[in-house]
Amino acid sequence: MNFQQRKLIIVQTVEERGSVEVHELAALLQTSDMTIRRDLVQLAASGLLYRTRGGAMKVSLASDQHRFANKTAVNSERKDYICQLAAREIQEGDIIFMDCGSTVFRLCQFIRNKRITVITNSLPVVYELMQSEVAVNLIGGEIDKERQAVHGLMAEEHMARYRATRAFIGVDGISLQQGLSGNSEKEASTAINMARQSDTVYLLCDSSKLETDKYFHFATLSLFNVLITDHEAKPEIVTAYRQAGIDLRN
Structure with a gap:
């Protein structure tokens, strides 16, 4: 050829x-x-x-935003591994929340043929799933051009109207001592609201973020039910998390 x-x-x-x-x-x-x-x-x-x-x-x-494209490409193999594990949790007929995180975005490729409904504030997720079997519900509100996502009061009200079987959210940092942390209050608010409206919350987090603290601490470890990370996570960290009662999968 x-x-x-x-x-x-x-x-x-x-x-x-x-x-x-x-x-x-x-x-x-x-x-x-x-x-x-x-x-x-x-x-x-x-x-x-x-x-x-x-x-x-x-x-x-x-x-429109090279920053997001570059971010989603960082540690892409780890993120794809995480998302393959996450996709196995999704059942036909599920209603799921997906936030605007770069790891969560890579879940799209593994769910294109599933008959599910995705509720998201991420424009790249919408674009990716438009021509798939997935029904897409775009959260309304103000568009953050830099992040290619929808945020704000109206977005929070939109999320509050729906109940999901599962939520898939990302995080910039997680530690046993401080809980979940991020670089943006907007994204933290989205994660909290999606988690509040979901039966089961999955935190998708590559191993580079484990035992890392960012400047804005926004939730305790109780916000999520399952932590999915990659196989490069240090064994001692994996052990510590599991001993702390966290359902960690890698």
Whole structure:
């Protein structure tokens, strides 16, 4: 298969999925990772996609705010591992909250074919799931252009009107001593409101955030029911969390 043939398939796949990893494209096209990386460099230079650390993202998701695109690409393999575990928890017919975290965003690729309803304040999540089997409910309110998310009083009132079977939220830092912390009061408020309206709350957190404290402490560990992290979490930290009564899965 020549470059022009690969180009059509790569661009179509990125447009359909929103984001895709190098290894996924290599398997789809039955070629090497090196060839895919070289193709992505050329396609990014032509403005047909946005190059991420581990693959590529649809331009419409990245062009308005490179910060989010870069953030979701950081530790992408860890985040995908976490989201694969999280996706197994979701049952057909579930109603779930998804916040605007970069880890939670990567859950989209694993739930596209599930007949569920997603309630979210994340514009990238909406874009990613628009052409899927998932029914999407976009929380209303003021749009934070920098974060590509909806926040504010109206958003809080919107969330309060719904009851979800599960909520998937992210966090900037978590520690046994201080609980949950973040870099934004807006996102903390969203996490709290989603958790309040859900039967089961899953905290999706890559191992780099364990035993990390950010400047704004907003909730105790009781906010969530299940902590899902990656297999690179230090064994002593995993043990300490489980001994503290936390349902940690990795």
